[in-house]
Amino acid sequence: MAQLQDKAQELKLALAESDEFKSLQSLHSQIEEDEIAKKMLDNFRQLQLELQQKQMQGVQISEEEAQQAQQQFELVQQHDLISKLMEAEQQLSVIIGDINKIITEPLEEIYGSPEQ
Template structure:
């Protein structure tokens, strides 16, 4: 019987070698390789993380912060390199979500069985 950690490392290698990851990496390198785009992307990430952090703490987000976030999102949507990167992130995220569903299937089946479903 294979060691589960060995299987996990094989899965990691498969993800690294996947087309989805390679395309994401290429898109990311284009974004960080362009100083103007990299600055905008960093601002976008910082804005996202700041708002998420406030939400997690249960803090209110004021109108000025919402407006600032809208402006950053508009700029990001107009930037082809960042839009492409976000699209590639979403594709890889879908792949990882599918893998997660497969990996957690035994637990799902166990709990559904125990609950009579």
């Protein structure tokens, strides 16, 4: 168990030292310093969270709410820093997904892959 945790710590450090993480960290800091960008992103994330909570509770999202979310998304995508941040988040998400796939391969040998 300790050996696995040591490897996980190594992976954590490698991730924190990666260019992708450093780029995300830098963009996040820049947005924190930009009052307008921070407010736009906070509002967008709050709306996303509210809609996700509704979905998890089985509440139907209205057409108006869906349109509002789409408009907010288009608005934040037009902001250069936020757009770059979202792109960096997506890149890091893909990396983490790939890592997860790699480390769960032994389980797939026992149980099969989720696609099966």
